[in-house]
Amino acid sequence: MSKGLLHHIELNVSDLKESVQFWGWLLEELGYSVYQKWDRGQSWILAHTYIVFVQTDNRFLEDGYHRRRIGLNHLAFHGESKEHIDEITEELIARGVAILYLDKHPYAGGVDHYAVFFEDPDRIKVEIVASNGN
Ligand SMILES: [Zn+2]
Numbered sequence: 001m002s003k004g005l006l007h008h009i010e011l012n013v014s015d016l017k018e019s020v021q022f023w024g025w026l027l028e029e030l031g032y033s034v035y036q037k038w039d040r041g042q043s044w045i046l047a048h049t050y051i052v053f054v055q056t057d058n059r060f061l062e063d064g065y066h067r068r069r070i071g072l073n074h075l076a077f078h079g080e081s082k083e084h085i086d087e088i089t090e091e092l093i094a095r096g097v098a099i100l101y102l103d104k105h106p107y108a109g110g111v112d113h114y115a116v117f118f119e120d121p122d123r124i125k126v127e128i129v130a131s132n133g134n
Contacts, residue, residue: 002048009051009075011124014064016040016055018121023053025095026126029088030077065122074117074125082106082114082130089116100125 013019020042024034032044032051043052067073079085085106089099100117101108109115114130 006049008043008049011051011053011072012056012060013053014056014061014122016042016053019053022097022121023051025091026088027051029091030079030128065124067123067125072124074127076115076127076129078131079115079128080131085114085116085128085130088128092116092118 011019023044024042027044027046030046032046035043035045035050036052037043041052041054043050045051079088089106092099097118099105100119106114106116108117109127109129115127117125117127120126
């Protein structure tokens with residue numbers, strides 16, 4: 001049934017506490033719930049997919065993350081509707097999160113693509129897309 005769908009994604013983060021605060025709100029807004037929790041990590045699950053955040057070891061912190069380098073560029077999630085994207089956008093702004101591509105928002109991904117783009121605390125780009133186009 002879920003063959004081929006993502007089983008889980010694991011992201012190393014520079015500051016677990018900060019990431020948990022940021023992602024906890026966002027993922028719960030998207031329907032995820034807390035799945036696993038331990039001193040150096042936390043995960044959220046939705047249906048058959050979970051997302052794990054793990055504190056990066058000190059010795060690897062200085063290399064940082066950059067989405068223009070090799071590796072992950074961004075994560076995109078289905079939102080519910082255009083109104084849902086607008087609600088999330090407002091909440092992000094209220095939380096002091098910078099919205100990317102503001103000049104083209106909410107059509108930065110194209111005229112048929114209603115979405116909001118922003119960055120997580122490590123500047124991993126996140127995109128939430130209105131799923132049903134209304
Ligand atoms: Zn995308």
